[in-house]
Amino acid sequence: MTALYASQIVIDILRPRYEGEYAHEWVGILNPLIPGMPDPGFGWYEVSFWAYLVALPVAAAIWLIGSRQARALSESAAYERTTRRWQGWVIGVLLIPYPIFALDPITKNITFLLLCLPSTAYAVWLVHRMQRYARVPGWLLLTMVGWGALIGVGFGGSMIQWWFDYSGNFFFPDLSGSAIPDVGKLLARQNAGALLFAGVFEELGKGLGVAFCYLLLRRYIDNVVSGIVLGAASGAGFNFMESATYMAQHNAAKASSEYFTRQSVGLMAGHLAFTAAIGAGFGIARQLADPAARGRAIACGFGIAMAGHFCNNAFFAFFDNHKQDWFSPGNTVDTLVLLPLAMFLFQGPLVLLYVVLVRRGNKDQAAGLAVELRAEAATGFGAVTAAEVPVLLRPGRRLYLRLRALRRDGLGAYRDLGRVYAAQLRLGAARWHRSRDECVPTAPDEQALREQIMHLKGQLAAPVRPLQVVS
Template sequence: MIAAPPATARAPKVVLLARIRDDVQARARALLVARLMIAVYLLELLLNLTRPHVMPGEPALSIFMEMPKTTGRILKESLNNNGLYDGYNRMMATPRLIFWAVLAGIVIGVLVQVFGTITRAEGRRAVALTWVTLTAVIGPFSLLTFSTLLSYPLVALACVPATAAALTLLHFCQRFARLPLSTLLAAFGWGALIVYGAGRVYTGLGITTVYGYMFKGYLNADGTIADQRSLTDLNAVWGSIAKFYRITDLMAVHWGVANALVVAAGVVLALLLLRHRVTDALTGLIIGAAIGLGDNFVESTVFIKVYGSFGSSLGSTFGFEFWLRQVVTLFGGTVAWGALLGAGFGLAAQMRRGGLPGPPAARRRLVVATSFATAIGGAASYEILASWLSHLTADSVDAGTTFDTLVVSPGLWLLPQSPFIFLAVLMLIAGRRARASAAYAAVSAEAAAGGAISPPEVPFLADPALRWWAVVNTWRWYGRAAAVALLRLQSAQLDLAGWRFERQQADPGETPADREEGDRLRAKVLRLKAGAAPIRTAAAS
């Protein structure tokens, strides 16, 4: 009889099989996210198809609606001096190319999945087919973003410095076990390409559906107004104006709901890709904020161009819009509520792994629902309350003055967003404090293993203030080169401690690839230590 291999020999294989099963589950969940996004789009199409038609000869889908030639010519002549008509068209209209591209993507995605099922694709082939499906199904929404950025390249370039600075700040505020910069860039790309594109497509269909129900029966079959009193009766006139205001408010709410859904989809996909790393509230917060920053980048490009085109008619200029959207409220709006939404999903992911006490399923549902409600409320307040406050103060403040530009207008925009910004900052502080205790435990555990981190280095690595003090004093006594070398050594040691923490938190078991990564990080630390003995002495002193 052949003896069975020892349990230690079978352990890596068992862990590897668990990781493969986990990958299959992750692919299934990623495809589920894509299906839900397409389901929302198809629901919007169905509601748009069944809406009441207001104008004579109105097509079944509002995407194919064309403005009457006379009205269109008047609007273009009166509003298109600075591209205003085209700007509004780009904000609200759904290009027909996107409509056909999304339908084609759905067909391609179905065919790819059928092919994978028939061929029983596994391993790398299954992963490749999943990426092809996601690209084909979700990718067409990005066409609207590309069209916008190519139409206003100078405005987009003007928004790059502030956005890049904000993204860099998000990267460095994680403190410990940082997400790779490539992950932040991918989250930013999701916000810029998918959140902006899909949110506008959903809202463009939804607003025309609401318009049909609000003005049902307003016109006769020949295009004449059904109730002629609406032209002379003051109450009827104000009723029509009130309907337009209600449509605007509903559009803002719809916009918030649609964007929250797409931001949530991006956060879920990112957390699935990072499921073997640290996934907590801080992870979700950083990802959600990066996604919101991407959406804010494209949105700022459009609004700066469109509202800046008003010029002297409403007192709005390109410089004022840039100041308002890229300086004053850069971390408000989508960035703030996106961070809160991401923090909620990250917290739910941490609870799913058993990282927090309590009934997991009920608590996760409550956290996710609260995150959605907060995000939708933040988006609606950003659009509705700021405009309402602006109308309240219009008669008491002179528009365009220095006081209005520097104090009143920024204050009116920040006031509705301040609770959400405040909550996001509190979540960031709490997440950093949790990471600080985790950093001390991980550094101490790696020091106990010996070699890469010595016991005297533990308090320096676990405390950012002590680390900075050591670098500054090394610069003072040994020069810039020594300080840079010490900084590199500390960064490598923190990466090693972060790897150990990730293995303990995200996946207790280790595969050969995990051990190889740990050996590589440990060898890097030892190599840096070998070439920096005087620096270590200086830091200790």
């Protein structure tokens, strides 16, 4: 991300110059697009640019100081802890510019963000419910939502902002201070490039959050379902910010249409579906032994997301420009019929893709857990009993028993029983990964999981305990 941002700066520095360009002319992001146009005024994207320039030497200094401190340590564990600490600081410093960029839509669109919050929360809840067995922790799910809303929006927005800033100089390099450019031609070329930039860089920004999880928190990715959930959560966060931005750019009638498109009929499509494809690639790679095959799976996930995003933008742009040549609908028919139909055609295939993969992934996980949970019950350790296995393999039954516990013993019993089930399923998933040679160094020890389960069972209220073994 840092290197790509630097490439945009280099392109901006090399752009043809107009007459009359003023201070900081080598930093195009601080200048009007064309001489004579009004100054856009203050924007957080300007602060983001300077934060980027400051972040580079700060990150380099942390790298040098941290690596020197680590090399001075003789104990391997201390060396590893110190190395991870300064590497984390370097990553954090390099990521700072992108959340700053995202402050622009946050500060300008707070009302619309509040309007979009309930529907986005509902989308995240639906994404969470895709997981029928071992689940991604709630804190990690919300972290991915935040990544999409802040890092994804900041990085993708930065790339597109650079494009709109310098592209006019390349399209009209001979423009003098008094000449009048062909604004229509300029906007057509810029918008065409923006379609490609959005497809590539927005998906890259969102998908890199899944990459972080894959590299650092792989123990929480079980199969394709976990990957899709993480990718979809990042896409939901991005869609949350983008919805509010587009609503703020239009009047009341158009804003309601944008809400209907992005936060209602298209809530589980669009950005959520695009980034779910990236997550699917990482989820599949989690279960592949061949490094080359893992790379291909991840590359295909990014390729499908970027291509789908670009094609969706291009098709919708074409449809909006030409639908009046084919139809003569009123606003109501256009919004309630033509728009959902177009979304079904352009975004439906990616929605179908992640739905089919989630269904297949849940079936595969259920089959693997059935074998491992029965094997765990046969060990006699008590973490999982034979009577509990059918309950663990039936999500509806688990929910029913938790609701019974809620009615009989209150919210604490509902929560505690859920923790027992989650820990038991996590133990089954750990055994499943071990049987497939998919263990990672950071994965918890199976014996530690058994002890955790026995401790949680001990905390259950006496009236709740019989509910565990109802089949």
